[in-house]
Amino acid sequence: MEGVYLNRELSWLAFNGRVLEEAEREDVPLCERLNFLAIYQRNLDEFFMVRVGSLVDQDMLSQSIRENKTHMTARAQIRAVLAQVRALDQRKTAVYQTLMECLGNEGVGLVDFRRLEREKREALETYFDTEIAVLLSPIIVGKRQPFPFLRGGEIYAVxxxxxxxxxxxxxxxxxxxxxxxxxxxxxxxxxxxSEELILHFLPKVFKGYRVKAKSLLRMTRNADIDADALYDEDLDYREFMAELVKRRRRLAPVRLELSRQLEDGIVRLLCRYTGAEPQFVFGGGTPLDLSFLLRMQDALRQRPELFYERFVPQRPPQFQSGLPILEQIRERDRLLAYPYESMKPFLAMLQEAAGDERVISIKMTLYRMARQSKVVEALIEAAENGKEVFVLVELKARFDEENNIEWSRRLEDAGCQVMYGLDGYKVHSKLCLITRRGEEQVEYYTQIGTGNYNEKTARLYTDLSLMTADPEIGLNAAAVFQALALGETLEDSPVLMVAPRCLQNQVLARIDEEIAHARRGESAYIGLKLNSLTDKTIMERLIEASQAGVSIDMVVRGICCLRPGVPGATEHLRVISIVGRFLEHSRMYLFGTGERRQIYISSADFMTRNTLRRVEVAAPIRDADLKRRLTAMFDTMLRDNQQARQLRADGTYCLVQNQGPPFNSQEFFCRQAQEAAVAPVLEITGGAGHKMG
Incomplete structure (x- = not known):
C-alpha cells in the first residue's frame, strides 16, 4: 500500500535525532547530556560505516535497484540521508556550544590557545616540544612521498x-x-x-614552509563486508575472519570531516587523494571526535546532581539466596529484567552447573561478550570439570569480531566444542541449555534472552531473561542445538519460534488469529516491543489487522517503517519510541486479550534480516504470574509521557502528551526493583514492603 511506509535509513536518522534531543533537553542532567551527544556521534559513525557504505555499494552495482517500501533508489537514499545528516549536524553544533557554555559555568572547559595568558602559552609550547613533537610522524606529500593511507576514525592535521x-x-x-x-x-x-595543539604548532613541524591553510581531518570508511560472499571453504574460518577485520580497515571512504573551512581546490585535492566524493565532505562545527566529553565528566564526579541518580541492578526477589539456582528454576519459571535486576542469578546458574556432578552438558550461543566475561569463564570451568560444553561463537558479530575470535580460542583451549556460525546465516539467538541427570529422567534447564550474555551491557540495556525447566521448551532447545551442530536450521519448531524458518510464519499466524477475532466482533489486540520494524511481510499483515479493527500498540525504539494513523490502513495502530538513560533493547510479542493472551520474549526484531536471515529464538511465557508481570511492564511503557515520543502519520515524532501526571517508565522500573529487593527484609522486621508482581 503506497504512502504507508517510511524509508529505513531516514527512520534510523530520526531515531538518532531523538538521541540528540536528549542532549538538547534542559531537564536532563548536564553530564548525561554530554553522554547523549557522544552517543549521537558514535551512532552516526557506525551508520556511515554500515548503512551508507551499503548504499554506496548498491549504487555502484546498479542505479535501477529500488528498496521495497518507498521505492527509492540507492542514489536517492544517499541524497536524502546526506541532507538529513547535515540538518542534524547543525543541531549537534548548536547543542555542543550550549553544553560547553554550561561546562564553563561549572569551571570545566576547553581553552583557546590564542586567548591564554603568555605563561600558559609558553608552558603548552614547551609541552608540545618535549612530549608531543618528538612522537609525531609528519608527511609532506610529493613525488617521493605519496599521500598516506588514512585510518578510519582517526584524526589528522592537514x-x-x-x-x-x-x-x-x-x-x-x-x-x-x-x-x-x-x-x-x-x-x-x-x-x-592534543590535535588542536598539533594544528596550532604546524609551522614548527613543517619548518621552511609557510602554512597557508590548515584543518583537522577525520575519515569514515565503509565497513560493510559480506563475509559469506567472500569466504573460501579451503580457509580456516576463524583466521579468515581475522583477515577480514584487517581488510575492513582499508575500505573506501564514505565520509570526510574537516574542522576548518578550506578552499574548494584543496577540498577537491583531498578528495582525489583519499577517494572520497565531494558530496561526502562535511565541515565540522565541533571537534571531530566527541568521545573526550566522557572524560570531561570525570572532573564533575563530585557533583551528583549533574548525573542521573546512581542506580545499581537490584537483587531479584524471586530468587532465594543460599539455595541452588537450578532447584529454584525447577520449582517454577523465573524471569530477570535487566538492568533493573541483577544478572547474578544467571551467572550463578552457570557457575553452579559447571560444578554440579549431575550436569551432563552446557550448550550456548554467544554473540557479543564482555571483555572480561564471567560467562565464558564459567563455560571454561565446566569443560575443565569434564562436562560436554558446546558453544556457537558468532564471529560475524560486527565490530566484535576480534573479541569473539579471542574468546573462541580460549574456549577451544579449555576443551569446549566451538562452532563459528552457519553458512549464509548469522546466529543471533540468546539460548542456553543445561542438561542434567534427574532422579527419574533427564532434566533440561533452558535460558532464553532478548540480549547478549554481556555483564557490561546488562547494566545499561533493558533486556529480559527467562529461565525455565519446562521439558517441552528444553527438548525444543535441544533440537535447535542439534541442528546448529549439523550446520542446519530447524524445519519445524513446536514450542519456540526459531528463525529463519519458524518465526516469521508463526508471527503471521498469531496476527491472523487476532484478525479472525476482530472480524467476529470480538476483542483483539497485538502489542509489540521491538528495536526495529522493517519486515514488509509482517507490516502488510499488521495493516490488514488494523483494517480489521485489531488494536495494535507498538513500542519501537529505533527504525519503524510503518506509518500509524493512515486513514483506511493503520488507524488502529499506535507507535511510540522510548529513549532514556537505559537503551531499550528487550523484545516482546503480545497477542490476544484476557485468558487467551500469548506472550513471547525474543532476540529477534521484525526486520527481514532477523526473521529470514538469522537464527533467532522467541520463547513463550507460560507461567501466569510472569505473563501478568510482562503485561504490566508493557502497559507501563505505554503510559510514559516523559521519555516516549509518538510517531505521527507524517513520519515525525513528538513527545507523548496525555492526561496522566508526569511519568517516566524507566524511573518507575528502577523504583519498583529497589522496593522489591528490600521487601523481604522489611517483612521480617515488621516494616511495609512492596513485592514486584
Missing amino acids: GVLAGKNGKEKLGIIPCGSGVFPRLIPVAARQYML
Missing part, C-alpha cells in the same frame, strides 16, 4: 604548505598515536585537545 619556490604541498600529521593524552591539562579542570 596543512597547505607554501615552499620558498612558491609551490604548494600538503603536509599531514597523524594525531592519534595513543602515547600522549588527548586532553592536555592547562589549568585546574581546563584542557586543550
